[in-house]
Amino acid sequence: MGHIITIAQQKGGAGKTTVTIQLAMALYAAGRSVALLDSDPQGSLATWFEFRQNNGLPCERLSQRQAEGWRLSSEARQLAKDHDYVFIDTPPHAEKTAIDAIKLSDIVLLPAQLSPMDIWAVNPTLNMARGQSRDFYLVLNRVPPRGKMAEELRHALGAFDVPVFQSSLGNRQDFASSLILGKGVIESAPRGRAAAEIKALAKELEKEIKSRA
Ligand SMILES: Nc1ncnc2c1ncn2[C@@H]1O[C@H](COP(=O)(O)OP(=O)(O)OP(=O)(O)O)[C@@H](O)[C@H]1O
């Protein structure tokens, strides 16, 4: 059975969909089979996948599905049968869907930007993951270059008692622009900094998953 990874964050615009696709594609490029399951009715994953197919990019070992409500768990379990990883993207401000997805997952990733408001906003989602006894990790997204504020906020995070992945993602155009092409940054700019960051994050995620096996 493959591993189910939910990307959740009740705050809108934290980077859930971006992290989902970029991380999935980094693992895909490393030879894994990957499924993208969208529980957000906005359907961004389907749009991205359509671009990918229309551009004739490789799609073997890669699946994309949309599911909400009672269909979510059957779809996720089905996909986990023949993919190494199933990534579930979740909508903002939709507690029930987020909890449904969290319940199904082996591990929950919470993207958060490194600003006071974003960090305060992590609590409701954290409580959902804790409530379902799921392992969760904060993924810092759009991290500004090293500076006093970034350091202070990282320090403030210590008070939350939350595991944080060492690898974080910078605020980089490549993360957004690659998606328009139906690609991940690992394909569109493989030698850039964004690709290096997502590769490091994927490696850390796999290491974490393997250590629990
Ligand atoms: N690391 C990054 N660098 C640059 N831009 C980013 C990064 N992460 C996200 N973005 C941009 O921020 C915006 C929000 O990202 P995204 O849609 O992934 O967030 P989300 O949490 O899925 O939003 P929603 O809650 O609406 O589903 C998008 O315009 C995206 O391109």
Ligand SMILES: [Mg+2]
């Ligand atoms: Mg989204």
